[in-house]
Amino acid sequence: MARESTGTSEQQVQPIRIFDTTLRDGEQCPGASLNRKEKIEIARALEALGVDIIEAGFPIASPDDFEAVQEIAGIIRRCSVAGLARCMEKDIQRAGEAVRRAEKPRVHVFCATSEIHRKHKLKRAEEEIIKMSVDGVKLARTFVEDVEFSPEDASRTELPFLAEVVSAVIEAGASTVNIPDTVGYSIPTEYAAMIRYLVEHVPNIHKAVISAHCHNDLGLAVANSLAAIEAGARQIECTINGLGERAGNAALEEIVMALKTRQARLPYSTNIDTRKIYAISHLVASLTGIQPQPNKAIVGKNAFAHESGIHQHGMMQNAATYEIMNPLDVGIPASKLVLGKHSGRHALRQRLEQLGYQLDDQQLTEAFERFKGLADKKKEIFDEDIISIVDDMSRTVSKVWEIDSVQTTAGTGVIPTATVRMRNLQDGTLLQDAATGDGPVDAAYSAIQRITGITVRLRDYKLNAITSGKDAQGEVTIEVESDSKRIRGRGVSTDIIEASAMALVDAINRIIATAEQQQKTESQGVTL
Numbered sequence: 001m002a003r004e005s006t007g008t009s010e011q012q013v014q015p016i017r018i019f020d021t022t023l024r025d026g027e028q029c030p031g032a033s034l035n036r037k038e039k040i041e042i043a044r045a046l047e048a049l050g051v052d053i054i055e056a057g058f059p060i061a062s063p064d065d066f067e068a069v070q071e072i073a074g075i076i077r078r079c080s081v082a083g084l085a086r087c088m089e090k091d092i093q094r095a096g097e098a099v100r101r102a103e104k105p106r107v108h109v110f111c112a113t114s115e116i117h118r119k120h121k122l123k124r125a126e127e128e129i130i131k132m133s134v135d136g137v138k139l140a141r142t143f144v145e146d147v148e149f150s151p152e153d154a155s156r157t158e159l160p161f162l163a164e165v166v167s168a169v170i171e172a173g174a175s176t177v178n179i180p181d182t183v184g185y186s187i188p189t190e191y192a193a194m195i196r197y198l199v200e201h202v203p204n205i206h207k208a209v210i211s212a213h214c215h216n217d218l219g220l221a222v223a224n225s226l227a228a229i230e231a232g233a234r235q236i237e238c239t240i241n242g243l244g245e246r247a248g249n250a251a252l253e254e255i256v257m258a259l260k261t262r263q264a265r266l267p268y269s270t271n272i273d274t275r276k277i278y279a280i281s282h283l284v285a286s287l288t289g290i291q292p293q294p295n296k297a298i299v300g301k302n303a304f305a306h307e308s309g310i311h312q313h314g315m316m317q318n319a320a321t322y323e324i325m326n327p328l329d330v331g332i333p334a335s336k337l338v339l340g341k342h343s344g345r346h347a348l349r350q351r352l353e354q355l356g357y358q359l360d361d362q363q364l365t366e367a368f369e370r371f372k373g374l375a376d377k378k379k380e381i382f383d384e385d386i387i388s389i390v391d392d393m394s395r396t397v398s399k400v401w402e403i404d405s406v407q408t409t410a411g412t413g414v415i416p417t418a419t420v421r422m423r424n425l426q427d428g429t430l431l432q433d434a435a436t437g438d439g440p441v442d443a444a445y446s447a448i449q450r451i452t453g454i455t456v457r458l459r460d461y462k463l464n465a466i467t468s469g470k471d472a473q474g475e476v477t478i479e480v481e482s483d484s485k486r487i488r489g490r491g492v493s494t495d496i497i498e499a500s501a502m503a504l505v506d507a508i509n510r511i512i513a514t515a516e517q518q519q520k521t522e523s524q525g526v527t528l
Contacts, residue, residue, distance in 0.1 A: 251298070
């Protein structure tokens with residue numbers, strides 16, 4: 001693949017820190033709730049990807065969030081682990097305790113600074129905001145050496161006051177100052193000008209790293225982040241697949257690949273192993289149930305797809321005519337490796353490693369068993385099938401119920417009926433029931449709910465073919481409502497009825513796990 005000629009060898013390539021907040025800001029995306037085991041799975045993948053800082057959560061939010069941050073802090077060794085806290089004593093104490101075991105602990109404190117937040121949310125004067133911010137940083141420093149401070153809604157804060165706050169928190173001990181475009185209001189020239197203003201008007205700015213945290217409400221998060229780098233920012237806060245509140249955050253994969261692809265224009269580098277981008281994108285999409293749109297840059301299904309005849313002709317002559325990146329550079333298989341039921345463990349392990357997955361012997365054994373089971377149903381196993389197997393293994397929610405068999409009848413003039421047999425994994429019993437419905441999926445869902453005793457309301461149902469061909473696996477993702485809570489579920493099978501049933505059972509297992517966690521919390525008498 002042709003690469004852009006640098007022509008700027010005299011320019012020194014400067015390092016950019018990647019601060020990933022998928023587990024904190026990304027999880028705040030509606031419907032993207034993750035349990036502790038899933039957060040640990042993503043944290044390990046982020047460490048392997050090469051991010052510099054993982055913001056593991058908001059420890060004061062819940063006991064489960066605290067425990068997740070604490071456990072991640074004890075596991076992750078190669079990058080910093082941060083916990084978020086408001087400039088409040090109880091928040092900071094909780095965050096400090098959560099990251100205490102980390103090899104490189106960080107506490108990230110924030111306080112709103114814009115006029116609209118001062119007047120309507122905090123109801124505090126400018127002097128009080130500065131005192132809260134300084135006190136928060138000083139308290140955080142009693143727990144960790146590495147403290148980051150964010151003036152929330154910085155992009156709508158008066159520049160002189162913003163500079164005053166930033167100077168005060170650096171003096172108090174903040175080693176990183178993050179300048180958030182909290183509501184995605186800025187445009188690139190404006191955001192860059194704000195960073196430059198701080199560089200020029202904050203006397204002690206050289207004592208801290210400037211960070212950028214951009215939201216995507218106007219679709220400018222990545223553009224604003226790149227503008228911030230050119231203006232002096234040396235840390236970028238982002239998420240996998242651009243997950244986050246409202247329209248999301250700056251997408252890690254887009255920022256990293258922009259710097260890699262346009263290094264002649266942007267002489268900056270990151271520690272990211274870009275070949276692992278595709279795998280972690282699929283992992284996050286699988287665990288959250290939120291798939292990137294097909295035309296999503298870098299990791300979307302169509303990012304390296306060409307349908308136009310003119311484009312296809314150009315690609316056959318020279319791929320660089322219509323591709324500015326090599327798909328292999330982001331871990332996207334450029335060609336398929338056909339595996340089948342006669343393939344062995346070694347071939348599967350090799351392909352998994354090529355796709356960016358490192359499995360231990362126990363995980364490989366499980367993956368190989370699933371691979372063989374799928375190979376009995378399909379003639380050819382594609383890369384997407386392999387990725388789906390590993391993603392499904394990563395869904396580590398504790399199982400209470402498991403599908404044993406599903407039989408359905410449907411057709412013109414026939415009442416759709418489903419007979420479902422399920423296994424209770426807690427006592428090993430098999431339970432069977434039958435139900436009718438508006439269609440085979442509806443009938444199966446009725447039978448499953450009767451067996452488990454859990455009633456839900458289906459809010460969203462999506463069916464996606466993982467691979468092409470008549471024997472393609474179907475991936476079903478659903479969102480159900482139970483006790484006013486939205487829960488996602490996922491199922492994969494060559495039979496879409498079975499995949500649909502598996503998705504509902506996955507959601508029901510999550511409902512049970514959530515209820516058990518809540519009951520545990522209430523029994524401990526925890527109040528926040």
